Amino acid sequence: MRTIVIIGGSKGIGNAIVKQQLETNCVHNISRTTPDISHANLKHYTADILHNSLPKIETIDTLIYCPGSINLKPIGNLSLDDFRNDFEINVIGAVKSIQHFLPDLKKGKNPSILLFSTVASKLGMPFHASIATAKAGIEGLAKSLAAELATSVRINAIAPTITETSLSASILRNEKMKDNMMERHPMKAYLKPTEVAEMADFLISDKAKSISGQVFEMDYGIVSFKI
Template identity: 80%
Template sequence: MKNIVIIGGSKGIGNAILLQQLENNYIYNISRNAPEISHSNLKHYTLDVMKNSLPEIENIDTLIYCPGSINLKPIGSLSIDDFRNDFEINVIGAVKAIQQYLPVLKKGTNPSILLFSTVAAKLGMPFHASIATAKAGIEGLVKSLGAELASTIRINAIAPTITETSLSAGILRNDRMKENMKERHPMKGYLAPNEVANMADFLISEKAKSISGQIFEMDYGIVTFKI
């Protein structure tokens, strides 16, 4: 049984990971809202990662940072605060969590960190300037820390295409928009949270003990293929 800290495990991808890991591991969830589940293997802390101090946790094997944003605007409509807020949520929050828990993680069993990027960091997409900039920061962080922590802690990131969560509800708000989104992807689909949770399960497991500093695109072909 591993001790897993999930930041942002009450909704979306983070919640899918939490539910998948809960039966066989002890989960510390940190988010503004509590998950809609109670379990003997779950301890929840209600707080805002950007505003509040993170709790002291004595034993950690895995840290997963899930908070993100979808802020799609033309560059002329994006304010400096938009860029700053997206960077704070996606990058500074992750750095804050890593710095807080790094000493404990180093003592863990097969310790690992998992972060999240986006396909928009590699695929030029209109109106993604702010979020793509922030997530590119995440990818740089993974590469740099992968090297720095190579002898002690593995760190990887998943870069999903659009995933059906509350965060993307405005983009997938009706059947027509969902079908159009599927057609945009060469493999004619987009992600469900449990698909991303399955990749997370692999990356934090012993099966991935040789893998660090990598960005894994889950893209339904939108980055990989030109068809």
């Protein structure tokens, strides 16, 4: 049984990962709200990643940082605070978590870190300037730290296309918008949180012990294909 620390596991992709890992691993979740599940293998800590101290967890094999934002506005409507806030939650929170848990993580079994980017960092998309900038920072962080920690900790990132979570509820708020979103993707679908959780499970496992410093696009073809 491995010990996994998940930041932001109460909702969305993070919650899907918590549920997927609980049966076989010890999961420590850190988030502002409590996950909608109780289990003998789950321990929850209520904390705001940007403003509260993080708990001491001496045994840790994997750190997964899930918090993100969807702040879609024309550049003229984005304030400097919008950019700062998106960078804080996406990048600074990840850095804070890594710095806090890294000493104990280095002592773990096949230790790994998993971060989250977005397809918008690769594909130019209108109104995504703030979030794409922040997530590009996550990709740079993943690659740089993977090189720095190559002999001790693996670090990878997943870059999902739009995923059906509460964060994207305004974009997928009715059947017409869902249909339009599917049509935008060459493979005529978009992501469910459980699909991302399956990829996460692979990347933190021994099956991926040769993989580090990579960003995996889960895009249903929207970045990869031109059809």
